[in-house]
Amino acid sequence: MIALVIIEGVALLLLAVLVGGLLRSHAEILRKLHDLGAGLDESAGGLPRPVAVGVAEPRVADGPAVDVAGELASGGAATVAVVGVDRFTLLAFLSSGCLTCASFWEEFQSSQDLALPGTDTRLVVVTKGPDAESPAKVASLAPAHHTTVMSSEAWDDYRVPVSPYFIMVDGTTGQVVGEGAATTWAQIDSLLRQAMADSAPDSRRGLNGQAREARADETLAAAGIEAGHPSLYPGEAPESER
């Protein structure tokens, strides 16, 4: 009888230790989720929701950038070159339903000549794919003068933590040179200009891509060398003689 009581006591003690461990583990998981911004009262199913604002924490390890491929809100498929090009690309990861994103949608819709950081920078708006966004809603928000692509894959590839979120890619090196989140375009503009200034070598500051080409054209034109000038094609007959 005494042996039975002892065995039962040991079993209870072990169970108590086990339950304590489980509770501790559960509390640790909840704490980590809380740190990541996932509340228990959020709607399930990936529905759009307001997100915390402010500059996001830098990611620990940035992988190389990739091109963006996905669907068009108006119907169709598209791929946008981000790497292997002589320009910067600003990827604006927006949601159709997040409150903070609304000001950016409006800014991009109303500004055909948006002042982007860099000289030849291209703005590409990226929403999640039709599995998480309404194409009709995105089509109604998409700016006419800037490309919009629906791609959940791009969100995964760039490990976008929140929306709105902005990532600047140097197409020449294929690397992310700046990223962050903010509530206004002015904040993002300042953040990215600083990131670009910090990352660019001296030879690339100020001019890139078409701007460099335009500057070369201007210099040649000032010297009297226009398109078709024989000196540009040594050993070839002039265009008019072909």
Next chain:
Amino acid sequence: MSTLSYEGVTVELPPGWDGAIRRMPIPARDLSVGAEAETGESHVVVHAANFPLPPERGDFGSGAVEIMRSQHLLMVIFDYGPDAAGTALFRYEGIPVPLDPETFDPNMMQRPLPLQSGLQRFFTVNGRGYCLYVALGSHRNRHALVEQANEVLRTLDLDGNPVDRGVPTPP
């Protein structure tokens, strides 16, 4: 290379290229039966370019060719549908590749622009008529640019019919 695929059309794009495949409604003026809303007819349009494609552009590249620089090229594949297949204009069977740089002509541009040149080829694949339109940012650079166009065209697959690698006949 990135793969662009939609509505049975697949094409491989080299690094640095933009591409889009869209199904566009046929404008009412092109229909003998009335407004597009009554027919629901549409066609597939493929755009591929070695420069950033503007989001607002016409089927044959208006809005895009105007911003092309000398090293740029734009390719358009326009699906005219089954009614066009086999007609005199579309009698060439298969995707016409390789293109010959010497067949490009500044007067072949949908809208002639200084220094640019273009080419149109009409053909039939799997019972559907298509038009291939290629615009070059500089006629002078046609050899290098057409080489790029041919590289992309060789990867084109229309409705399960990959490119015909035979020698094209003039349409």
